[in-house]
Amino acid sequence: MTAILSLQTRRSGKALRILPIIEIVTLVVAIAAPFVLSSRIDLVTLATNVLILSMLAISFDLCWGLSGIMSFGQALFFGVAGYVIALVGRDLGFSQIWGTLPLALLSGFVLSALLGAFLLLGRKTPTTIFVALGTLTGSYAAERLVSGWQYVGAGNGLSSIKLLRAGSHEFVEGMAFYFLALAILLLIYIAARILMRSQLGLVLAGMRQNEERLAFFGYRVQLFKALVFSVAGAIAGLAGALYSYHQGFIGPGNMGPGLSTTAVLYCLFGGTGTLIGPILGTIAVEVITYALADIDAIKSIWPVVLGLVLLGVVMFQPKGILGFFVSDRERVGSYGARPRDGA
Amino acid sequence: MALLEVRNVGKSFGALQALDGIDVAVEAGSFHGLIGPNGSGKSTLLKAIAGAHFPDSGTITFSGSDITKATPYERSRAGLSLKFQITAVLPELSVYDNVLLALQSDQGLWSLLWSRTRRQLDSEVMTALERFRLADRADDLAGELSHGQQQWLEIAMALAPRPKLLLLDEPTGGMSPEERRVTGELLQPIRNYCALVIVEHDLDFIKDICDHLTVLDQGKVLDDGTVAEIERSARVQEVYTSRV
Numbered sequence: 001m002t003a004i005l006s007l008q009t010r011r012s013g014k015a016l017r018i019l020p021i022i023e024i025v026t027l028v029v030a031i032a033a034p035f036v037l038s039s040r041i042d043l044v045t046l047a048t049n050v051l052i053l054s055m056l057a058i059s060f061d062l063c064w065g066l067s068g069i070m071s072f073g074q075a076l077f078f079g080v081a082g083y084v085i086a087l088v089g090r091d092l093g094f095s096q097i098w099g100t101l102p103l104a105l106l107s108g109f110v111l112s113a114l115l116g117a118f119l120l121l122g123r124k125t126p127t128t129i130f131v132a133l134g135t136l137t138g139s140y141a142a143e144r145l146v147s148g149w150q151y152v153g154a155g156n157g158l159s160s161i162k163l164l165r166a167g168s169h170e171f172v173e174g175m176a177f178y179f180l181a182l183a184i185l186l187l188i189y190i191a192a193r194i195l196m197r198s199q200l201g202l203v204l205a206g207m208r209q210n211e212e213r214l215a216f217f218g219y220r221v222q223l224f225k226a227l228v229f230s231v232a233g234a235i236a237g238l239a240g241a242l243y244s245y246h247q248g249f250i251g252p253g254n255m256g257p258g259l260s261t262t263a264v265l266y267c268l269f270g271g272t273g274t275l276i277g278p279i280l281g282t283i284a285v286e287v288i289t290y291a292l293a294d295i296d297a298i299k300s301i302w303p304v305v306l307g308l309v310l311l312g313v314v315m316f317q318p319k320g321i322l323g324f325f326v327s328d329r330e331r332v333g334s335y336g337a338r339p340r341d342g343a
Numbered sequence: 344m345a346l347l348e349v350r351n352v353g354k355s356f357g358a359l360q361a362l363d364g365i366d367v368a369v370e371a372g373s374f375h376g377l378i379g380p381n382g383s384g385k386s387t388l389l390k391a392i393a394g395a396h397f398p399d400s401g402t403i404t405f406s407g408s409d410i411t412k413a414t415p416y417e418r419s420r421a422g423l424s425l426k427f428q429i430t431a432v433l434p435e436l437s438v439y440d441n442v443l444l445a446l447q448s449d450q451g452l453w454s455l456l457w458s459r460t461r462r463q464l465d466s467e468v469m470t471a472l473e474r475f476r477l478a479d480r481a482d483d484l485a486g487e488l489s490h491g492q493q494q495w496l497e498i499a500m501a502l503a504p505r506p507k508l509l510l511l512d513e514p515t516g517g518m519s520p521e522e523r524r525v526t527g528e529l530l531q532p533i534r535n536y537c538a539l540v541i542v543e544h545d546l547d548f549i550k551d552i553c554d555h556l557t558v559l560d561q562g563k564v565l566d567d568g569t570v571a572e573i574e575r576s577a578r579v580q581e582v583y584t585s586r587v
Contacts, residue, residue, distance in 0.1 A: 194456075198456050198458045199456075199459075199460065200452065200455035202440055202443065203444065209435055212431075213431045215415045216425050216427075217504070218415075218419030218420050218448040219448055227452075328435075332436065332437065334439070335440055335443070335461075336461030
């Protein structure tokens with residue numbers, strides 16, 4: 001099917017490109033969804049959650065799919081930023097969008113830069129396992145820390161978080177919050193896509209495949225990795241803040257290995273290294289979870305069913321669901337404008 | 344002063360003394376071969392020059408600067424380039440993008456992010472690919488090339504930043520006789536701007552391409568001289584040819 005759909009021509013690089021079509025269809029569906037679902041506020045809330053979690057999935061895709069950094073700790077930045085804006089709201093009474101969302105970006109960026117400096121900028125080149133365990137440990141340690149810290153609500157987390165405001169307008173669950181999340185996701189997606197398809201994206205793709213080779217070309221590989229890790233941390237932080245405002249709650253579980261691993265699954269399910277794949281993966285996993293939990297016959301065993309579905313995809317379709325439709329050549333793509341193609 | 348000077352370099356791995364007081368000098372523009380039986384220390388010496396590992400003793404000077412403890416990044420910036428023994432092209436990138444990646448390594452972060460040099464580097468990428476007979480495969484993934492073509496691609500990548508010195512570790516490994524002959528032809532024009540240090544088992548190839556040879560045996564320099572001198576060397580005849 002892939003071969004038929006891609007219709008790749010060898011020399012020109014021109015083909016019926018599937019990825020842009022999937023991107024446009026996804027955007028159209030995302031714009032239409034809240035109008036179609038408007039009679040069911042629970043589904044609009046679910047759709048908003050999917051948009052927010054898609055940002056977390058993109059942050060992991062930038063790390064692993066684009067740059068080869070196996071981060072099992074993206075929820076750490078998500079959760080910390082969520083706590084930061086919750087505390088700013090509770091202790092300072094401030095929840096204006098122009099201040100809190102940049103603060104969330106900054107929180108995620110600074111924290112991931114510090115962790116990245118520790119994990120990635122040592123004298124020796126860190127192994128994938130070292131980075132994976134380091135990020136996982138950071139995520140787990142943070143979860144345990146806040147679970148016992150009364151100031152941040154300990155195991156109960158922080159609830160009744162002050163609503164996000166733009167001037168006097170308050171963002172409550174529903175259409176307005178949905179389109180705010182969609183606009184932010186779209187901006188993140190466009191920025192990530194520019195990065196991914198730039199000459200810098202080429203460096204990151206090269207790093208993912210053979211970082212030693214890149215070092216011998218004269219690239220400061222670990223610095224590039226630390227930079228991408230920090231940017232991905234900032235995106236995760238922004239997602240965490242939106243999640244806190246949307247749910248009105250943030251707890252230890254929102255920064256632990258559970259959510260970190262879920263972000264990995266979103267990407268593996270959808271197809272890593274493609275940006276749109278992780279979004280499709282998030283939609284699929286969250287919708288399947290919601291649907292399975294609603295079916296009486298399997299209500300008690302739905303996590304097992306979901307787990308088996310995910311296991312099947314990871315084992316038998318390592319390129320994710322996107323791999324059914326997009327050829328390897330299109331997935332790899334090219335970087336920067338193509339002068340020979342007149343682009 | 345020679346372009347590259349290796350002075351009294353030693354390197355051991357546990358009890359094994361891989362390099363023992365090695366002295367080698369490579370002049371600008373020369374093609375310098377490192378030969379010797381298996382385990383003589385050729386690849387270890389090449390890796391020490393490239394920065395893949397640091398020597399335990401001695402010094403390595405390149406273009407007048409001490410690079411003994413320099414990182415691969417610093418050596419690359421100084422004008423040193425390496426082709427690995429095991430082909431290290433990036434298989435999931437196009438042939439074109441492999442060369443572009445090598446060419447753009449001196450660009451700043453901002454320039455890379457906005458793809459500012461993509462158009463101006465296009466002709467250089469295509470020139471490099473045409474020189475190594477890969478222009479018609481530019482859009483294919485590098486992993487789809489034959490072994491010999493991957494070797495050429497990697498040499499094209501190593502030469503793309505116009506280094507002062509290229510280190511080649513067994514560039515004709517796995518090639519057909521015809522591909523070896525072509526490889527020799529493809530390398531000759533670089534003599535105008537780049538010196539070459541080459542480790543190779545194919546002695547005919549080495550004799551055809553190099554003008555200076557260093558023969559290693561058991562981590563030491565057995566002999567050093569022009570190809571003609573080495574061919575006449577009694578020590579090399581005695582030790583080297585009896586084992587190879």
